[in-house]
Amino acid sequence: MKKTSLLLLITVLCLSVVLAACGSNNKNSNTGNTSNEGSTNNAAKGESEPKPVKLSILAWNNEKEMKPLIDGFKAKYPHITFDFQFVPPVTDYIAKLQTMLLSDTAPDIFMIAAENRNEIMDGGYALDLTDEPFMSVMLDSNKSMVSKDGRTYAFSQSGWAGGLFYNKQLFQEAGITQLPQTWDEFIEASLKLKEIGVIPLYDKMTDITIIHSALFGSNVLSKDPTFDEKLFKGEATFAEGWTEVLTMWKEGLIDNEILTPDMIGMTSDQLMNEFALGKVAMFPGGPWNIGPVEEINPDLEFEIMSIPGKEPGNNYYNGAPGVGFAVNSKTKNKEEALLFLEYMTTQEGLKQFEEGTGGIITVHGYESVVHPAYEPAYRDGLMTGKIYLPMVSWNRHQEALRVQFLVSFQDIAVNKITPEQATASLDNKLKEMDNK
């Protein structure tokens, strides 16, 4: 009997503890809710201190990179705290965000990237930011990536351009006094480097390369900037746009053994190291390579150059707007989330973002200070919009087409298929994806 009553007592005690915990939880969440409403009211009236709000962010920039921006914002709005989640780009980030969106647990602020922009905008997951006053600072060339039917759904403040880094000393040794202005001159210069026993160029060929993208820009887009639009309306084909580009690439680089298929398995770090050590004259890269190259070899004299097209003057870089920050259309903290985006567009916020992420700011009225070796890409590529990245420009099935492209040009490199077969396979893939 005693035993039973003791057991009963323990059970009751345990239960009461659990229930008490529940009760206090409820209480907390209640105050949480009222605090939200309170802050809106207070903000409207401009009275007394606003109640605390927690903003959730999912980003592929890590916490360290985002810290200056977040710290700056917190200093200005001390009542807002952050629940910051980092997922590395690209596949992991896309998958995580997708799961969160589908299960209605997405954060208040997330990123729209080239790889998920269509799904997010079509699904109505992001708030329409077009009429927000702070959006006026955004460059039109950045807006294109995060817009649909004239409405813009995210704020993108940065951009990048990639080109070929070249070793000035090796160029001199090979007697190349002037940078190549046409594709033929570029091949000629590469062969000159080869003649004096220098490896002219390394390319890893594990994604659509910087050379492919830029060559398409300089050959096709410089004549018809709307080519991709036509392509996805069914008025043009991959065969019409890309066959010549892939043929030039194959005949110039593969047939002359400037690029060899054994480079397919190289990693970005290997390319960069070999260049920094002076073992190769050129390698395709972007602003992220400059710091590491200088760290490995501080004495190296190098600069970025564009990829010339068939005719002189049509030089292009590879590149795209940076990812855009969007507000969840179902957020409960809309006002605070917009406040954060607004802060991002201020001179202060832009500077902090630049500091933290090392990104290049491409916003009206803000001048980024770039490394001298990167000056040509910033001046002639980014700010004039002479950059191209297929995955940003293709308006549907980017990922399927990207992989098909990648597989096709690797097959060209190992002489398994011709450029004509490669572009035919791309046209087929587009048809297949449209009929799925």
Place this chain on the structure above:
Amino acid sequence: MAKYVRQLQYLLFLLPILAIYSLFTIYPLIKSFFLSFTNFDGYTKAYDFVGLKNYVRIFVDDAITSAISYTLFFTFGKALLVTLLAIPLAMILDQKFLTRNIHRAIFFFPSIPSGLLLAYIWGFILAPISSGILNTVLRELFNIGPQPWLADPLLAKLSTIVVATWAITGWHAVLYLAFLQSIPKDYYEAASIDGANRLQQIRFITIPLLAPAMTVSVMLLLTGGLKVFEIPFALTKGGPGYETYSITQVIVQRGISETQYGLASAMSIVFFVIVLAIAIFQVTVMQRREQGLQ
């Protein structure tokens, strides 16, 4: 009646794990089967039934046909190589020598870190350019020019098999070792009294008594091999072309990256059936072999 009540009590204890298993394994499996008949894209909750369209598409997809052939090549190549290496290794590790325990640990170690990490490290060794470690060694020792270990279709396939074998052989050797240690030493003593030499002892005692271990090991190798993802992905990303695409990579590619969940679900179902069929066939055949040997 009392018996049933007692049994019911046991079942009661199984309930929590059954609930978890159902929630995280059975339910997704059924859901996946259901989605394989739809055009679900992973983003919009509205989707239509498309019947068997996804199943038909699997067999006209270049990537999947190439992936099936590579995955089978990888699986059987690795299973053969590991089995051929693990049994002798286990026999050596079963001997009494001074550094036996250290050696067991050394061989077991590669199976601990994730496949991705191992493959990234091997990426440096196999780097196709002249500064790759393996190519440097070959040049210095034998004056052989740089080999495209990860870029040539055949070499890339073989390289992934070699790395996978290197990573898992020690683990399987430990499995065999456990079975070896359960073989009574009397058998060998009796055999040597009867005049059997070492080779005959292996042939007539060790191998037959290791048969159950082989059944387990080969089954693990086959199912693990068919599910391969990390090592080829980290080494070659599936390239060149579709040469080292694994089935799982195509499923991830079609499902997550290309947002064709319906198609990817259909692929997973077909894949599930293939793995099940191979595993059942292998276990039946090898169990029959066990009985024959014993």
